[in-house]
Amino acid sequence: MKFRFSLLSLALLTSFISACTSPQVPISTPSPPNPFTQSPQSQTNTPTSPHPTATSTVPVTPTAGLPQQATATPESPGISLPQYTLSAVLNYAQHHLSVEEQIDYTNNSSAALSDLLLIVEPSRYPGVFQLGDLTWGDGQPVTDYEREIGLLRIPLAEDLQPGEQISLSITYQLDLPSPSPSYYGRPVPFGYSSRQTNLVDWYPFIPPYVPGEGWLAHNAGPFGEHLVYDLGDFTVDIQLSDSNPDLVIAASAPAVTNDGWHHYEHNNARNFSWSVSDQYVLTTTTVDSTVVLAYHFPFDDEAGEVVLDTTAESLELFNTLFGPYPRKTLSVVEADFLDGMEYDGLFFLSKGFYNSYSGGTGDYLIAIAAHETAHQWWYGALGNDQALEPWLDEALSTYSERFYYENLHPEALDWWWTYRIYYYQPRGWVDGTIYNPEGYWAYRDAIYLNGALFMDDLRKEMGDEAFFEFIRVYAAEHVGQIVTADNFFDTLASFTPSDLSPLLENYFKNR
Template identity: 30%
Template sequence: MIFVRLFTRKESCLKKLPPSIYAFLMSLLLLVACSSAMETALVVAQTDVIATRPVSSPVPTTIRDIQTVPTSFATNTPQAIDQSRYDCSLDLTHASRQYTVIATVDYAAKSADVAQRVVYRNDNGDDLMSLAFAIEANHYHAFNLGKVIYEGTELATNLSSNQLTVSLLEALPSGCTVMLDMQFSVQLMPIAVENAYKGYLGYSERQMNLGHWLPTIAPRRSGEWLIHQPQQVGEQSVLEQADWDVIVHVDNASDSVNVAAPGRVARIDDNGWRFQLQGGRDFAMSIGEDYRIDTVTTASGVTIDLFSFPDAVVQTDSGLLDGAKHALEQAHLAFDQYEALYGPYPYERAVIVQGDFADGMEFSGLVYVGTRWFYGFTGGIRNYLTLITVHELSHQWWYAKVGNDSALDPWLDESLATYSEYIFLEEYYPDDKAWWWTFRVDTYLPSGYVDQDVYCFSDVRSYINAIYLRGVHMLHDVRETIGTEQFFAWIAQYAVSGSGRIATPTLIWSLLQATDYASTDEVRSEYFSQPDILPQNADGDSFTSP
C-alpha cells in the first residue's frame, strides 16, 4: 500500500510523438521513433554526454559527476523477470533522480507529446513496491497519461489530482535503481483571470508556458511520499534536485520561434533544441514567436538571458523606456550581490522571461516576471519591475539551491526572497530603503503569523501579508537583535547547509549560536505561532550550534 501525504486546510491549520529525426553535431546522432497514439513502448539508445563540471550532491560532502544520460528512444523488447532486473551497484556519483525528455510541441495547438525516461535510485532505506510522482498539470486538466513501461511491460498506474502512483512488478530494494519510460501529452489552457497566478502552465496569444508540466518523483519522508494537496493560494510543490536532459522540437510555428529554458543549450536544427540542466528541482520552459533576447555575463561567468516582447519598450513623454534593458541591468547587479552573500549560483545560465500572467514565478534556472510590471515601468528604481525581478532571481538560492516545503513552510523561501529585495536596495540604492518599507510592506498593514502554512489562507493578499511582509519584518528584527554581521553569517551558513536539500525551520534556527538563538526569543514569540522551534535538553536549553 502506498501512503501519500495529503495535507488539507483543516489538518494544516490545526496547528504525440510523431516520427522525427534530429541531427546532432559533435559526435551525437539522435533518432526518435514513436508510433501514433503512443502504442509503442520506449527504450533508450544511450549516447555519451560530456561532463563539464561537478554538481552538488544532496549530501554536501559528496561530489558527483554529470551522468551519461540517454537521449533517444526506440522500440523495446519485453524481458523476463529475474532477480537481477534492478541495478543495485549503489553508484552515488550519479543523481538519485534523472529525467530524459523528448517533447514535440505543436505551437498552433498549444500542446506537447512527450516521451520521458525516468531513472530513480531508492535512497530511502526501505523497499518500494510503487513510486509516487507529483504532476501538477493533471490537477489543472492539462495532462493526459499514455503509458508507463518497465522493460517492455506496461505498469499499473493510478492518476488522481496532482499525483500519479506507479506500481512496480517487484519491490525496488533500498540502494537499487529502476528505469521507467513514460508516454503522455500536455494540452494547455488559456491564461485567464481565474488562473492568472498559475499562468506558468498555460498560454496567451504570444506565449506557451510549460511549468510543473512533467511528472517528478516525489520526496519520501518517514516512509511516506510527500505530495501536498494543490490550491490556488501559494505554492505546494516539494521537489528534490535531479538531472535533466530535454529535447524540444516545435512544429506549426513561424521561423522566429524560440524556446526560453534553463541549462546548457544547443540548437540541433531549425526548430529543435536540447537543454541539459544538472541539479534542477524542475524543468520549465516558455515558447514564443516574438521574443527579443538580451544577454549579459556576470563576474562569475554565468550568462543571464532575458526574453521579452516588443511592448517591454514603452513610449513616454520623455522618450522610449526599455523595461527589458532595465530589468536585465538590475538582475545583473542583484546576481553579483547574491553570489557574494549566498554563495555560487548553481547553474550555467539564468533565464528571465516576461510572462503574460500575474506577478512572477520561480523555477530552477528560470524565472518569470509579469508583463504588467513591464507595462507599468516609468523609469527609475521605485517600481515593481525592479522589485519582482530581483525577488524572483533570489529564488535561485531560496528554492532552487536551498529547497523547502513550500506548502507547510512557505516563509523559508518567500520571506528570504522578499528581504533580498531590501538587501539589494541597501547595497545599490540606499536612499530608497525607507521608500521600500512603505511602498512594499507597511502600506498593506500586514498581519498574521509568519509560520502559517498555505492552507490557512483563502486569499492571496492575506497570504502575502503574513508570509512575505511580516516575514521581512521578522528577519529584520532578527538582524537588529543579533547584529548585521552575525545575521549575514547565519544566512550564508543556511545557504551552505541547505544546499541540495529540502530544508526545514529547525535547520535554519539551529545554525544560530546558542546565545543568538536565545536572544531571538521575543522576536520568535511575536511572529511565530510556535516560537519554540528547537528541541530542548533536560536542562531546558535549546540545542543549537556550539
C-alpha cells in the first residue's frame, strides 16, 4: 500500500500540487485575451452634473495614531467596518445572477480620501459584468466614474474626511463565465461548470486604504492571489429562481431560510463566498462551537468523509495553537477545478485530490485540507497583502500542515517532508511577490516550500516552547488586522534572544 500511496502522490505532484495557487497550465498560441494579464483600458464617463459627496458625518474618532495601519480592527474604538448589503437572485440553469448592493463606507484611515475605489473582479471576464444603476445614498446617480479592468474609480467632489461615512447603491447583472484553464491560463474558481456554480469575489468592494500609499489594489498576476481584503460586515440575501429542488447552497455563513430567501450574516469578515450545485452531498460534524459542513460530489463519498474528518481535526488543533476560530460554521466544498482556494468561512478543495485519494494518511487530500483550514487564521483572522507578501499566509499555512501531521498522523510526517517539501528541492527568497518572473514553480518553491523550511529552522532556533508561544501571541496580537512582515518580526523579537541574522540571510532578500 505504501508503494501505491507514493505512486499516486507523485502523479498528483506533477499536476496540481499546491493549494491556493494555480498549477502552471501551458497557454496555447495564439492565446485568447487573458483578463488576468491584460493591461487596464480605461473607460471614462463624462461628468454631466454636480454630484453629492459625503452623505453624513458621524461622530467617529479618526484613526490618527495608526498612520501605517491599513485596516481597522473590529475592537478599535469608534471604528465602523464597511457594511455590504447584498440581495442576489441566481438562475442556476441560465448561469445568471442579478444583484442589488449597498455599501456603507466609513473612512477609518487618518487621511482624507479624494476618490473611492471599487474592486470589481467579475469585470475581468469579457461580457460577464453589466453595471445597472450606480447611485449615492440619497438616490442621486453617480455620473462621474472611471472603469478599468477589475476596477471602478469614483472621484469625490469633496474629500471624504476621516470618520465620515458615504453610501453607494449598485445594481448589476452577471452572466457567469465557465472558465477553463486552457482559456485563462489558470484554474478559476469563479463561474460555473456542469457540476457547480461558484460565487467568489462576486460583488464590488472597497480595498484597504493606506495613508501615503493609497488604495491597496494590485494587478492580477498569471498565478497567485492579488487581492487585499479589509474586514467588513456582510448581510446577504439569496434566492434561487430555478424550480430545481435539488439545488444546495454552500456558503461562508449559516443560512436562515424564509419565504424562499436564504439570509446570511457574516460579520468581521474578509469576504462572503457561496457555491451552488444540484449534486452536493453534505456531511457535518461539530468542533467546539463550530459546525463543519463538507460538500462533496456523490462519487466521492470516501474522500468526502476524509475531508470532513481532516477539516474538523485541523480546526480543533488550530483552535488550540492559534486561538479560537470565531465562526459558527466552516464550509469545505469539493471544487470542479484543479486547485484549492481559501475564502473566509469557506474553502474549495479540488476534485482532483478527492479522485486520487489513496486511502492512507500520507496524501495530498489530507495535507491540503489542513492547509486550507489553516488559512482561516493566515488569511482570514490575520489578513495580508497577498500580492506583495504572500508568504505571510502561504508559508504559514503550508507549515501548519506539519502541525497537523505531527499531532494527528505522526506516522505520515516523513511522507509530508519527502513528498510535500523536499521532493522539489525548494529554493528562492521567501519574501518574494506573486510577480515572480521565473514562473509558477519558482514562486511555489520559494513562498510555500522554502517558506515552510524557514518556519522549521526558526522553530529549531527558538525551541518548541518559545516558538509555539510566539505563534499564539502573533495571532492574538494581530487578529482582525492586515499584517506585514514587520509585524511578524516585531512580535518575534520579543520571543527570541538569538541573533537571527544568519537564518534571515538564508531565506529573505530584504532582511
